[in-house]
Amino acid sequence: MNVLIVGSGGREHVLAWKISKSSHVDKIYCAPGNAGIEEYAECVPIGVMDFEGLTAFAKEKEIGLTVIGMDDPLVGGVVDAFEAEGLRVFGPSKAAAILEGSKAFSKDLMKKYNIPTAAYENFDDPEKALAYLETAQFPIVLKADGLALGKGVLICETLEQAKDGVKEIMLDKKFGSAGNQMVIEEFLTGREVSVLTFVDGNTVKVMTSAQDHKRAGDGDTGLNTGGMGTFSPSPFYTEEIDEFCRTHIYQPTVDAMRAEGRTFKGIIFFGLMLTEKGPRVLEYNARFGDPEAQVVIPRMKNDIVEVMEACIDGTLADIELEFEDNAAVCVVLASEGYPVKYEKGYVIEGLDTVKAKEQEGYYVFHAGTKKTDQGIVTNGGRVLGVTAKGPDLKTARANAYRATEWIQFQGKYMRHDIGKAIDEA
Ligand code: AMP
Numbered sequence: 001m002n003v004l005i006v007g008s009g010g011r012e013h014v015l016a017w018k019i020s021k022s023s024h025v026d027k028i029y030c031a032p033g034n035a036g037i038e039e040y041a042e043c044v045p046i047g048v049m050d051f052e053g054l055t056a057f058a059k060e061k062e063i064g065l066t067v068i069g070m071d072d073p074l075v076g077g078v079v080d081a082f083e084a085e086g087l088r089v090f091g092p093s094k095a096a097a098i099l100e101g102s103k104a105f106s107k108d109l110m111k112k113y114n115i116p117t118a119a120y121e122n123f124d125d126p127e128k129a130l131a132y133l134e135t136a137q138f139p140i141v142l143k144a145d146g147l148a149l150g151k152g153v154l155i156c157e158t159l160e161q162a163k164d165g166v167k168e169i170m171l172d173k174k175f176g177s178a179g180n181q182m183v184i185e186e187f188l189t190g191r192e193v194s195v196l197t198f199v200d201g202n203t204v205k206v207m208t209s210a211q212d213h214k215r216a217g218d219g220d221t222g223l224n225t226g227g228m229g230t231f232s233p234s235p236f237y238t239e240e241i242d243e244f245c246r247t248h249i250y251q252p253t254v255d256a257m258r259a260e261g262r263t264f265k266g267i268i269f270f271g272l273m274l275t276e277k278g279p280r281v282l283e284y285n286a287r288f289g290d291p292e293a294q295v296v297i298p299r300m301k302n303d304i305v306e307v308m309e310a311c312i313d314g315t316l317a318d319i320e321l322e323f324e325d326n327a328a329v330c331v332v333l334a335s336e337g338y339p340v341k342y343e344k345g346y347v348i349e350g351l352d353t354v355k356a357k358e359q360e361g362y363y364v365f366h367a368g369t370k371k372t373d374q375g376i377v378t379n380g381g382r383v384l385g386v387t388a389k390g391p392d393l394k395t396a397r398a399n400a401y402r403a404t405e406w407i408q409f410q411g412k413y414m415r416h417d418i419g420k421a422i423d424e425a
Pocket residue numbers: 118141143150153155185186187188189192214271282283
């Protein structure tokens with residue numbers, strides 16, 4: 001079977017790598033892909049929002065399965081476009097992807113179905129939001145309703161900051177139409193954990209847990225980014241917590257979506273806060289996390305294409321998900337200045353050193369790279385994700401940091417404390 005992957009980041013690179021290992025796959029294409037993905041897939045210059053171009057290509061190349069990596073096309077209805085043409089596609093429909101596409105929707109869903117989350121109010125009128133803040137407790141959390149590249153969440157310590165935040169989101173439209181509505185919610189404290197699940201509309205199968213590091217600087221300082229590194233599993237996600245989440249969060253979410261006429265098939269990513277009062281949902285995503293995928297997928301034993309097909313066919317109950325009994329850490333190598341301003345076009349050295357050690361559990365997944373006559377060069381804020389496995393988290397972390405030294409490019413920037421929380425477990 002031929003497979004088409006839609007997206008161009010580190011997540012799509014690890015998906016391409018994993019799909020290339022499937023016994024069901026002949027040829028892989030990726031739209032638009034990147035320099036790393038080219039090793040496993042023929043990259044084609046079709047934009048992720050060009051649904052006509054994508055479906056026409058899938059028909060022409062007799063694609064048997066299309067895998068959508070990114071949120072924007074999912075929320076925009078790419079799955080519906082493929083299904084309308086009779087093409088098989090892995091991911092939620094537009095009606096279901098609203099779980100990620102609208103935070104106001106997801107908060108109302110959780111309230112209606114008693115799924116534990118932070119207390120909140122939704123607003124579509126900035127005056128009402130500002131009035132509400134006058135009596136609120138601080139810190140408080142403001143969230144633009146729609147997709148905002150992971151940047152539409154503001155944690156405000158004071159009334160002053162919160163008022164500015166409402167203005168930025170709803171009046172100045174800093175995040176565009178994502179700010180037509182907003183959620184104001186209770187500030188929670190605890191350990192954060194990301195749990196990715198496969199869903200076939202009815203059954204939910206839980207993958208191993210992970211934790212992301214969203215801030216740009218060491219010690220969780222600086223601006224929010226797309227993610228500076230991850231580790232898996234999270235030592236704080238105990239069996240007891242897992243049991244609670246399966247009963248009170250994962251299955252109820254899948255059942256709620258079906259009850260709402262929005263049957264969800266694909267990946268639900270549960271962003272959780274483990275609070276003193278128990279786990280709470282911070283957010284839902286309708287796709288693999290990036291860079292969570294870069295530590296979760298390399299530990300997965302199953303043929304991923306079989307699992308994706310079971311989600312489409314509604315036969316996920318027959319599949320047993322299996323993960324290696326080890327750990328993985330991913331350190332993102334970014335361009336100096338990310339996420340604000342950075343240069344592109346610097347030659348990257350040492351990629352082959354990491355590649356040569358894949359059998360020993362070292363991987364380099366490309367995020368922002370480009371092939372040129374000079375070789376592979378930097379082409380984005382997040383450039384590479386260096387993943388290493390180990391028998392335990394500490395060894396995996398030491399391995400990942402060792403591997404970051406094998407790669408060089410001008411302006412190479414990384415956090416030095418990815419997985420530091422492991423020491424406190
Ligand atoms: P989200 O996109 O909703 O996951 O929010 C991005 C980040 O903001 C999360 O990973 C948390 O670190 C933080 N955050 C979101 N909601 C809350 C909350 N209610 N309390 C504390 N931190 C939050």
